[in-house]
Amino acid sequence: MLRGPVPLAKGWSFNFGARRSHIDTWIGSVLSKDAGFRTAPVYYDWQAFAETKPTSRSTFRIGMFGSDDRLDVILKNASTSDPGMGNSFSDETRTMRLQAIYRNQVTDGLSVNAMASVGLDREFSEVGALSSVKANYVPMIFRGDLSCRLSDKFLVRIGPDVIVYQFDANVLSISPPEPGEMEGSHSNRPMLRYDNQGYFTAPAAFAELEWTPTSRAKVLFGGRLDYFSLTDTWDVSPRLNARYDLHQGRQRTTVKAGVGMFYEPPQIIQAIIPFGTPSLKSNRSVHSSIGLEQEVTKQVEVSVEAFHKYLDNLVVSAQNADGSNGFSNLGRGYVYGTETMVRWKPGGRFFGWIAYTLSRSVRQSAPDQPERVFDFDQTHNLTVLGSYDLGRGWRVGSKFRFVSGNPYTPCEGGILNAASGSYECVQGVPNSRRIPIFHQLDVRVDKTWSFEHYNLTAYLDVQNVYNRANAEGVSYNYRYTTPQWQTGLPIIPSLGVRGEF
Amino acid sequence: MCASKWSRFGYVWLVLGTLSGCGQDSDRPSEVHTLRVLAVRSETPFTKPASSAGLSMLAYDGSPRARLADGSSRSTSTLWIGGCINPNGDNYAACMPYLHEAIEQLGDANLSNQVVPTDAPAGRFGWGQTFTAQVPADIISSRVVAPGVVYPYGVQIVFFAYCGGLLKRVDVESTKFPLGCFDAQTGEALGRDDFEYGFYPIFSYESLENQNPTFSSIRFDGHDLGAACSDVAPCSDGLHCGSAGLCIPVVQRCTQPKNDDCPGYSLSIEVPRTSAELATVAHVTASDALTESLWVSYYSNAGSFEQDARVINDPQSGWNDDTAGKWRANVDSSREVRLWVVVRDNRNGVTWVSRDVWVQ
Known part of the structure; x- marks a missing residue:
C-alpha cells in the first residue's frame, strides 16, 4: 500500500x-x-x-x-x-x-x-x-x-x-x-x-x-421507501428509536428502545423463470428492542438489551401452480433474546470486552407447518476479548469464543436414485439435532519498533491454541447410514512482519 | 443486492466437498458387502406416452446373512411399485402418500405371498428383478406446462424394494417409505445392510429420445470374455472354469497388509463417443444443449477398486479416455470374485456388464 x-x-x-x-x-x-x-x-x-x-x-x-x-x-x-x-x-x-x-x-x-x-x-x-x-x-x-x-x-x-x-x-x-x-x-x-x-x-x-x-432524550423517526423492479414491489419501512438518560454525567444510566420494519428483496434467482417465482414479495421483519446502558466506572460500561424480531413473507421453497419447483412467501418466524456486553474502553493499557447473546430463532415453512429452529440458531454466543499494552512496544491479546452448535437435519438412511446410482438423504425431523459446541482460544503477541520515518511490527498469532477439533458440519457415508463430524481448522501459528512508512 | 448473483447457486460446496475428500473411505460404494441394488435400467430411458417401459434390476445380496447355515443362499424379495405420475416438483418424496395408498391396496397377504392382486392396474405392482411400467397416454397432456419448457414432458416415479427376507408394511408417517424388511425365519427386523429401496424416474416426451449408453468391449487384465468350459472341456493354462461355465482369468491373492501395495488389475471398457448424446431436455433445445455426462461405476464382491467411479465424458472438459478401473485382489481366501461395470448418462440411461475372476 x-x-x-x-x-x-x-x-x-x-x-x-x-x-x-x-x-x-x-x-x-x-x-x-x-x-x-x-x-x-x-x-x-x-x-x-x-x-x-x-x-x-x-x-x-x-x-x-x-x-x-x-x-x-x-x-x-x-x-x-x-x-x-x-x-x-x-x-x-x-x-x-x-x-x-x-x-x-x-x-x-x-x-x-x-x-x-x-x-x-x-x-x-x-x-x-x-x-x-x-x-x-x-x-x-x-x-x-x-x-x-x-x-x-x-x-x-x-x-x-x-x-x-x-x-x-x-x-x-x-x-x-x-x-x-x-x-x-x-x-x-x-x-x-x-x-x-x-x-x-x-x-x-x-x-x-x-x-x-x-438534553437527556433523543428520538429518531425514520423511514425508507424501496422499489425492486424484478418483483415490481414497493416496500415502506418506518422506524423509531429513542434514548433517555436516567442519570447523566459520571456513571451515566441510559434506557433505549426501538422498533422498526425491515425488508429484504428475494434473491434474483428466486424471482426469475425458470428457477423461481416472479410473483414473490420481499421478506419482511419487525424488529423491536429495549435496553439499558450503565457506565460503571470511567473505563467500564455495561449494556443489556432484549430484542424480538417478527418475520413474515419469508421466501421459502414451494411448488408453483404448474407443479414446477419455485418459491413462495409463506415462511414466517421469530427471534428473541438478550445481548449483554461489558466493555473496558480503549485509552489505557488495557481494552477488551465480554459479549454474550442468549437467543432463539424459529422458522415455519408455512403457517400450517410445524415450527423448527432456524439453520443458524445459536442459543449461546460468548466472546471474551482483551488486549494489554506491556510497554516498550509489546502488546499481547487474546480472544475466546464459545458458541452453541448449529442445528442440522439428520439423515435417516439413504434412498437409492437408481438412475444416477447415488443415494439421497432421507431427511429426519428438520433441524432436530445440533453439532457440538464450538469453542476456540486465539492469542496474539505484537512487538513494534518505532523509527523516525517508519514503524516495524512483528507478530506471532496462534489460532485455536489448544487445537480443538471443532465440528463445522456433518457428513455421511455414501448410503447416509453413518454420520461423521466435519471439523474445522487445527492450531494455526503464524509469524508476520508489517512495515508502515 | 449486488451479491445476489449466480454465484449464490451453491455449487461451490458440492465441488469443495469433493475436493476435500468428504466421505468415509472405510465404506465405499464399490465394495459390495451388503445387500445392494447396483443399477436399474429402462429399455427406453425416455418413454413415450401410452407405451410401456421394461425395467430390469442389477442387484446382489452380499450381506453376511446371505449364506444360511446349511450353505444355501437365503431367498430375497423384490417388489416394484409404479404409477406415481407427475409428482410435485418431479420429486420422489412427493410420492410417499401415494406409496402408502398403494401398499394398502396391495394388502398384507399379497405382500407376504409375493403376489400381484388380479384387480391391480397394469404397471402398478410387480415382483422379481424385472418390471414393466405403463406410461399413461395423458402423462404429458394432464399437466400444466411450466414457463420456460420447450418440450412438454411427464414423469413417472417407479419405486422398488429389495429385501433379504420378507417385506412387510410398517407403521410410519406418510412422508416415509412404508415398507420394512424382516428375516424370513425369525421375523426380526433387518437393517439397511439387508434392505435396499429406491426409485427410478421415467421421463416421457412426445419427441425427445435417449439411448442407453453402449460399450464395444470389456477387458480384464487384457482378457476378453472367456470361452465356454466344463469338466470335459477345461480351460487353457492361466484360466479357470468359472461357475457360469466360462473360462475366467486367474490372479494371485494379495496378502500385503496395505491395499495400496497390492498390484492392480485393469478392468477396461470401451464406450463409443456416440454414447454421449446431446442432452436435450424439457427446458433445453439441441442448439443450447451440452453433451451428456457419462460415467462408469465399478463394483466388486471382494477385493477393492482403487476408484469407485470414473468420468467418461464431462460436458465441459470433454471426453476422457482413461476410464479403466484398477482392481486389487486383497481377498481373504481363494474364491471366485464378481466385478460389475455400470455405465450411466445423466438422462437416466444405464447399461452394465459383469466379469468373474478366480483369485488363488
Whole structure:
C-alpha cells in the first residue's frame, strides 16, 4: 500500500494498494492426490484513489478498485456421492468499479455526502454436468444524504440510495441446491435454461428526523421507501428509536428502545423463470428492542438489551401452480433474546470486552407447518476479548469464543436414485439435532519498533491454541447410514512482519 | 443486492466437498458387502406416452446373512411399485402418500405371498428383478406446462424394494417409505445392510429420445470374455472354469497388509463417443444443449477398486479416455470374485456388464 502527494497536482494525495493471494503456491501439494489444476486459485484485488479538499470543509475522492478471482480444476477422481456431476470446475469472477465520493460540511448545520459508482462485473463458471454460467453486469450505484439541523432540537437527514444493474446472463443449470441440502444425486436433475439481457433497478430513498427534546432524550423517526423492479414491489419501512438518560454525567444510566420494519428483496434467482417465482414479495421483519446502558466506572460500561424480531413473507421453497419447483412467501418466524456486553474502553493499557447473546430463532415453512429452529440458531454466543499494552512496544491479546452448535437435519438412511446410482438423504425431523459446541482460544503477541520515518511490527498469532477439533458440519457415508463430524481448522501459528512508512 | 448473483447457486460446496475428500473411505460404494441394488435400467430411458417401459434390476445380496447355515443362499424379495405420475416438483418424496395408498391396496397377504392382486392396474405392482411400467397416454397432456419448457414432458416415479427376507408394511408417517424388511425365519427386523429401496424416474416426451449408453468391449487384465468350459472341456493354462461355465482369468491373492501395495488389475471398457448424446431436455433445445455426462461405476464382491467411479465424458472438459478401473485382489481366501461395470448418462440411461475372476 502506498500513500502520498500526487506529483504536479497541488492539493491532491493518492492512495494505492494491491494484494495477491498465495494459496496457489501450496494448494497443489495439498490436493494433488485428487485434483489437477489447469489454473490454480488466484485472487487479486487493488485500489487506486486520489483525494483533494476543494474547500476547508469538503473532500472529493475519485478512483478505481477491483478484484479478480480464478480457479480451474479437473478432478482426477469422480465424486463418490455423485459421479455424474463430472470432474471439472472452473470459476472466474471479476469486479471493477469507478467511484467518486464527495463530502461537504457546508455549514455547522448542513452537510452533504454523495457517492456514485459505475463498474463492470463478470462471472463465468462451469461445474461439470451441473451448470454453465456466463454473466456480465454493469452496476450503477448512487447514494447520498443531506443532513440539515433545523434547530437545536431537530435534525433532518434525507437521501437517495439507487442501484441499477444492466445484465447479460446466459445460464444453463440444474435447480440450485437449497442451503443446508445434503449432498446426493444432483447430476440427473433436469437442466434449466435462462438467457436474457436487460436491467433491474432498486431505487430507494430514506428520511430521518432526529428530535432532541431535552438534553437527556433523543428520538429518531425514520423511514425508507424501496422499489425492486424484478418483483415490481414497493416496500415502506418506518422506524423509531429513542434514548433517555436516567442519570447523566459520571456513571451515566441510559434506557433505549426501538422498533422498526425491515425488508429484504428475494434473491434474483428466486424471482426469475425458470428457477423461481416472479410473483414473490420481499421478506419482511419487525424488529423491536429495549435496553439499558450503565457506565460503571470511567473505563467500564455495561449494556443489556432484549430484542424480538417478527418475520413474515419469508421466501421459502414451494411448488408453483404448474407443479414446477419455485418459491413462495409463506415462511414466517421469530427471534428473541438478550445481548449483554461489558466493555473496558480503549485509552489505557488495557481494552477488551465480554459479549454474550442468549437467543432463539424459529422458522415455519408455512403457517400450517410445524415450527423448527432456524439453520443458524445459536442459543449461546460468548466472546471474551482483551488486549494489554506491556510497554516498550509489546502488546499481547487474546480472544475466546464459545458458541452453541448449529442445528442440522439428520439423515435417516439413504434412498437409492437408481438412475444416477447415488443415494439421497432421507431427511429426519428438520433441524432436530445440533453439532457440538464450538469453542476456540486465539492469542496474539505484537512487538513494534518505532523509527523516525517508519514503524516495524512483528507478530506471532496462534489460532485455536489448544487445537480443538471443532465440528463445522456433518457428513455421511455414501448410503447416509453413518454420520461423521466435519471439523474445522487445527492450531494455526503464524509469524508476520508489517512495515508502515 | 449486488451479491445476489449466480454465484449464490451453491455449487461451490458440492465441488469443495469433493475436493476435500468428504466421505468415509472405510465404506465405499464399490465394495459390495451388503445387500445392494447396483443399477436399474429402462429399455427406453425416455418413454413415450401410452407405451410401456421394461425395467430390469442389477442387484446382489452380499450381506453376511446371505449364506444360511446349511450353505444355501437365503431367498430375497423384490417388489416394484409404479404409477406415481407427475409428482410435485418431479420429486420422489412427493410420492410417499401415494406409496402408502398403494401398499394398502396391495394388502398384507399379497405382500407376504409375493403376489400381484388380479384387480391391480397394469404397471402398478410387480415382483422379481424385472418390471414393466405403463406410461399413461395423458402423462404429458394432464399437466400444466411450466414457463420456460420447450418440450412438454411427464414423469413417472417407479419405486422398488429389495429385501433379504420378507417385506412387510410398517407403521410410519406418510412422508416415509412404508415398507420394512424382516428375516424370513425369525421375523426380526433387518437393517439397511439387508434392505435396499429406491426409485427410478421415467421421463416421457412426445419427441425427445435417449439411448442407453453402449460399450464395444470389456477387458480384464487384457482378457476378453472367456470361452465356454466344463469338466470335459477345461480351460487353457492361466484360466479357470468359472461357475457360469466360462473360462475366467486367474490372479494371485494379495496378502500385503496395505491395499495400496497390492498390484492392480485393469478392468477396461470401451464406450463409443456416440454414447454421449446431446442432452436435450424439457427446458433445453439441441442448439443450447451440452453433451451428456457419462460415467462408469465399478463394483466388486471382494477385493477393492482403487476408484469407485470414473468420468467418461464431462460436458465441459470433454471426453476422457482413461476410464479403466484398477482392481486389487486383497481377498481373504481363494474364491471366485464378481466385478460389475455400470455405465450411466445423466438422462437416466444405464447399461452394465459383469466379469468373474478366480483369485488363488
